[in-house]
Amino acid sequence: MEKKKEQVFDINLFKRLLIYIKPYKLVFVGVLGAVILIALFGAIRPKILQLAIDTNLANKNLEGFLPYVLIMGAMLLMEVIGQLSFIYYAGWLGQNVVKDVRVKLFNHLLSFKMKYYDNSSVGVLITRAVTDMERIADIFGQGLFTIFRDLLTMIVVSIFMLFMNWKLSLIVFVMLPLVLIATRIFQKYMKKAFEEVRTEVSNLNSFVQERITGMKILQLFTREDTEYRKFQEINERHKKGWLKTVWYNSIFFPIAELSTSITIGLVAWYGGLNVVLQGTTTEGDLTAFVMFIPMLFRPLRQIADNFNTLQMGMVAANRVFKVLETTSHIDDKGTFVAESFKGDxxxxxxxxxxxxxxxxxxxxxxxxxxxxxxxxxxxxxxxxxxxxxxxxxxxxxxxxxxxxxxxxxxxxxxxxxxxxxxxxxxxxxxxxxxxxxxxxxxxxxxxxxxxxxxxxxxxxxxxxxxxxxxxxxxxxxxxxxxxxxxxxxxxxxxxxxxxxxxxxxxxxxxxxxxxxxxxxxxxxxxxxxxxxxxxxxxxxxxxxxxxxxxxxxxxxxxxxxxxxxxxxxxxxxxxxxxxxxxxxxxxx
Missing domain, CATH: 3.40.50.300 (P-loop containing nucleotide triphosphate hydrolases)
Structure with a gap:
C-alpha cells in the first residue's frame, strides 16, 4: 500500500482519465501530431543554421545563403502554427473532458443517500466539483501534452547532436544525468507537497463555506474573534503547504539553470579549442550546440514544472474518482411505477x-x-x-x-x-x-x-x-x-x-x-x-x-x-x- 502511495505517476488512474478522451480522439491525435511537428521543426532550425555557417559564412561565400534564411523562416512559421494549434486544442480537449467528468460527478451526487451528506463537508464536495476539476483540465492543457512535447524535443535534439558531433554530445550527456537525478527528487517531494496543499485547500473551502452560511449565528453569539483565530490557523497551514512547493522550486530551478550554463561553458571551451587547434569541430557545430543545449535542458526544467501541474491534476483526479467510486445510493430495484396512491x-x-x-x-x-x-x-x-x-x-x-x-x-x-x-x-x-x-x-x-x-x-x-x-x-x-x-x-x-x-x-x-x-x-x-x-x-x-x-x-x-x-x-x-x-x- 505504501509503495502505491509513493508512486510518482499512477498509470491506472491515468487510464481511467483516458476513457473520457474517447469522444474526442480525433482532437487527441491532432494534438499529438502538432507535438511531433513542434519537436521536429525546433530541432531542424539549429541544423539549418550550422549548414549556413559552415557552407557560406565560414567561407565568406554569400551565394546560396538566402535559401537557408528562407528555410529557417519557414521552419519558424510552421513551429509557431504548431504551437498555436497545440495550445488551443490541448486546452479545448482538457475543458471538454472536465465538462464530461463534472457532469458525471454531479449526476452521481444527485443520487447519494442523505447519510452521505450527513457525514460529508459541503466545502469539500464543492472543492471536488469546482477546483479539483480545473486541476484535471490542466493535465491535458499544461501537463500531459506539454511533457510529451518536451520529451520528444529532447529525443530529437539528442539524435541531431549525436550525428553532428559525438564528442560535444558526450560533454552534454555527462551533465544531463545530474539534472535528471535532481528532477526525480524534485518530483517526489513536490507530489507530497501538492497532496498537502490540496488537503488544506479543501479544509479552507469547507471552513469558509460553513462560516459564511452561519454568519448570523457567529455574530449573535459574538464569536467573530474566535472564528478569526481559527481561520488564521487554517490559513497558516495552507500557506505552509504552498511555501513547501515554493521552497522546492527555489532549490531546483537555480540548479537546473546553473547546469545549463556550465554545460554551455564546457562545450564552448572544448569546441573552441577544437576549432582553433584541431579543426575537428566547425564554427557551425559550435553555434548549433549552443542553440541545442537550452533546447535540451530547458524542456527538462519545464518537464519538472509541468510535472507539478500533472501531479496536482492527478491528485485532484484521484479525489474526484474516489467520490465517483462511492456507492452510497438507495437501492432502486423496484419495478412498480406508482401513477397515484390511495394513501394507505x-x-x-x-x-x-x-x-x-x-x-x-x-x-x-x-x-x-x-x-x-x-x-x-x-x-x-x-x-x-x-x-x-x-x-x-x-x-x-x-x-x-x-x-x-x-x-x-x-x-x-x-x-x-x-x-x-x-x-x-x-x-x-x-x-x-x-x-x-x-x-x-x-x-x-x-x-x-x-x-x-x-x-x-x-x-x-x-x-x-x-x-x-x-x-x-x-x-x-x-x-x-x-x-x-x-x-x-x-x-x-x-x-x-x-x-x-x-x-x-x-x-x-x-x-x-x-x-x-x-x-x-x-x-x-x-x-x-x-x-x-x-x-x-x-x-x-x-x-x-x-x-x-x-x-x-x-x-x-x-x-x-x-x-x-x-x-x-x-x-x-x-x-x-x-x-x-x-x-x-x-x-x-
Missing part, C-alpha cells in the same frame, strides 16, 4: 439507526388509512422526523417493512414514490431564484396559471402579489429576502402544485408572526383535505383536527388515539405533554 400507509415493526448500535426507531408499527390526517407528537429526538425520511426512502431501514397501499416501498421505483409524496419541512430551503421557479422547480408540467390558481386556493396569492415582481421576485440565496413564515408558505405551495397522493408536513411555527401563522393554518387545512397526511404537529389546532395522534418517545410509539381519547388516560404521556406544552397555547 403501514409501518410494520420498523427498526432504524443513523449510527450503528444507536437505535432511533425501535420496532415501531402504525397504520394510516387513505385520506386520514395523522399527527405525530413527542419530544425532540423521539424519532418524528425520521419517519418522514424513511417514508421517502432517504435512508434504508434496518428491519421491518414500510408499505403504501399494501406495496412494500422497496418495490416501487424511487422516482415514482417520491413524486407521489410531497414534503414540507420545518427548515425550508429556497434557491437563489424567482418564487415561480422555486415553486415549479423548472418542471414544465406545472404551468404559471396552475401555480397562481393553487396560490389562490390556499390563500397566499395576495401575499405573493404584494412582493416586487410578484411571482418573479428573486428571493436570493436560501430565500433570505423572505421571512421564515413566508418561506414556509412558499414551500406549502410547492408541495400543493404537485398534487401529491400523500402529504408529509413539519408545520413548526415557533418563529412565525401571527399573520403568517394564520395563513399557514389555512394552507394546512387546504392541502391536507382529502389526502393522506402525516404531520409532525407543533400546534394544538392541528393536533385536535387530526384523525389520529401518534405519541413517540425515544424511538418508540407510546400512545395512539384521538385527542379526546388520549386526554382520558391518567398519567398518560400525551396528557402530560398537553398539560405542560399545549395547554398554555389553548389558554392564550
Amino acid at each position: 400507509i403501514s409501518f410494520k415493526d420498523v427498526y432504524f439507526s443513523y449510527i450503528e448500535d444507536e437505535v432511533v426507531l425501535n420496532g415501531i408499527s402504525f397504520d394510516v388509512k387513505a385520506g386520514e390526517t395523522v399527527a405525530i407528537v413527542g419530544a425532540t429526538g423521539a424519532g418524528k422526523s425520521t419517519i418522514i425520511n424513511l417514508l421517502n426512502r432517504f435512508y434504508e431501514i434496518k428491519d421491518g417493512v414500510i408499505e403504501v397501499d399494501g406495496i412494500d416501498i422497496k418495490n416501487v421505483t424511487l422516482a415514482s414514490l417520491r413524486q407521489q409524496i410531497a414534503v414540507v419541512l420545518q427548515d425550508v430551503f429556497l434557491f437563489a431564484d424567482t418564487i415561480m421557479n422555486n415553486i415549479t422547480l423548472d418542471n414544465p408540467a406545472v404551468t404559471e396559471a396552475e401555480v397562481i390558481q393553487a396560490a389562490k386556493d390556499i390563500g397566499i396569492h395576495d401575499f405573493i402579489s404584494s412582493l416586487p415582481g410578484g411571482y418573479y421576485y428573486n428571493v436570493k440565496e436560501r430565500g433570505v429576502m423572505l421571512s421564515s413564515g413566508q418561506r414556509q408558505l412558499i414551500s406549502f405551495l410547492r408541495a400543493y402544485v404537485t398534487n401529491p397522493s400523500i402529504l408529509v408536513l413539519d408545520e413548526a411555527t415557533s418563529s412565525v408572526d401571527a399573520y403568517s401563522e394564520q395563513l399557514i393554518q389555512t394552507a394546512t387545512d387546504k392541502i391536507t383535505k382529502g389526502r393522506t397526511s402525516i404531520i409532525i404537529a407543533h400546534r394544538l389546532a392541528t393536533i385536535k383536527k387530526a384523525d389520529k395522534i401518534i405519541v413517540m418517545d425515544s424511538g418508540n410509539i407510546v400512545e395512539q388515539g384521538t385527542h379526546e381519547e388520549l386526554l382520558k388516560k391518567e398519567n398518560g404521556y400525551y396528557r402530560n405533554l398537553y398539560e405542560v406544552q399545549f395547554l398554555k397555547e389553548e389558554v392564550a
Whole structure:
C-alpha cells in the first residue's frame, strides 16, 4: 500500500482519465501530431543554421545563403502554427473532458443517500466539483501534452547532436544525468507537497463555506474573534503547504539553470579549442550546440514544472474518482411505477439507526388509512422526523417493512414514490431564484396559471402579489429576502402544485408572526383535505383536527388515539405533554 502511495505517476488512474478522451480522439491525435511537428521543426532550425555557417559564412561565400534564411523562416512559421494549434486544442480537449467528468460527478451526487451528506463537508464536495476539476483540465492543457512535447524535443535534439558531433554530445550527456537525478527528487517531494496543499485547500473551502452560511449565528453569539483565530490557523497551514512547493522550486530551478550554463561553458571551451587547434569541430557545430543545449535542458526544467501541474491534476483526479467510486445510493430495484396512491400507509415493526448500535426507531408499527390526517407528537429526538425520511426512502431501514397501499416501498421505483409524496419541512430551503421557479422547480408540467390558481386556493396569492415582481421576485440565496413564515408558505405551495397522493408536513411555527401563522393554518387545512397526511404537529389546532395522534418517545410509539381519547388516560404521556406544552397555547 505504501509503495502505491509513493508512486510518482499512477498509470491506472491515468487510464481511467483516458476513457473520457474517447469522444474526442480525433482532437487527441491532432494534438499529438502538432507535438511531433513542434519537436521536429525546433530541432531542424539549429541544423539549418550550422549548414549556413559552415557552407557560406565560414567561407565568406554569400551565394546560396538566402535559401537557408528562407528555410529557417519557414521552419519558424510552421513551429509557431504548431504551437498555436497545440495550445488551443490541448486546452479545448482538457475543458471538454472536465465538462464530461463534472457532469458525471454531479449526476452521481444527485443520487447519494442523505447519510452521505450527513457525514460529508459541503466545502469539500464543492472543492471536488469546482477546483479539483480545473486541476484535471490542466493535465491535458499544461501537463500531459506539454511533457510529451518536451520529451520528444529532447529525443530529437539528442539524435541531431549525436550525428553532428559525438564528442560535444558526450560533454552534454555527462551533465544531463545530474539534472535528471535532481528532477526525480524534485518530483517526489513536490507530489507530497501538492497532496498537502490540496488537503488544506479543501479544509479552507469547507471552513469558509460553513462560516459564511452561519454568519448570523457567529455574530449573535459574538464569536467573530474566535472564528478569526481559527481561520488564521487554517490559513497558516495552507500557506505552509504552498511555501513547501515554493521552497522546492527555489532549490531546483537555480540548479537546473546553473547546469545549463556550465554545460554551455564546457562545450564552448572544448569546441573552441577544437576549432582553433584541431579543426575537428566547425564554427557551425559550435553555434548549433549552443542553440541545442537550452533546447535540451530547458524542456527538462519545464518537464519538472509541468510535472507539478500533472501531479496536482492527478491528485485532484484521484479525489474526484474516489467520490465517483462511492456507492452510497438507495437501492432502486423496484419495478412498480406508482401513477397515484390511495394513501394507505403501514409501518410494520420498523427498526432504524443513523449510527450503528444507536437505535432511533425501535420496532415501531402504525397504520394510516387513505385520506386520514395523522399527527405525530413527542419530544425532540423521539424519532418524528425520521419517519418522514424513511417514508421517502432517504435512508434504508434496518428491519421491518414500510408499505403504501399494501406495496412494500422497496418495490416501487424511487422516482415514482417520491413524486407521489410531497414534503414540507420545518427548515425550508429556497434557491437563489424567482418564487415561480422555486415553486415549479423548472418542471414544465406545472404551468404559471396552475401555480397562481393553487396560490389562490390556499390563500397566499395576495401575499405573493404584494412582493416586487410578484411571482418573479428573486428571493436570493436560501430565500433570505423572505421571512421564515413566508418561506414556509412558499414551500406549502410547492408541495400543493404537485398534487401529491400523500402529504408529509413539519408545520413548526415557533418563529412565525401571527399573520403568517394564520395563513399557514389555512394552507394546512387546504392541502391536507382529502389526502393522506402525516404531520409532525407543533400546534394544538392541528393536533385536535387530526384523525389520529401518534405519541413517540425515544424511538418508540407510546400512545395512539384521538385527542379526546388520549386526554382520558391518567398519567398518560400525551396528557402530560398537553398539560405542560399545549395547554398554555389553548389558554392564550
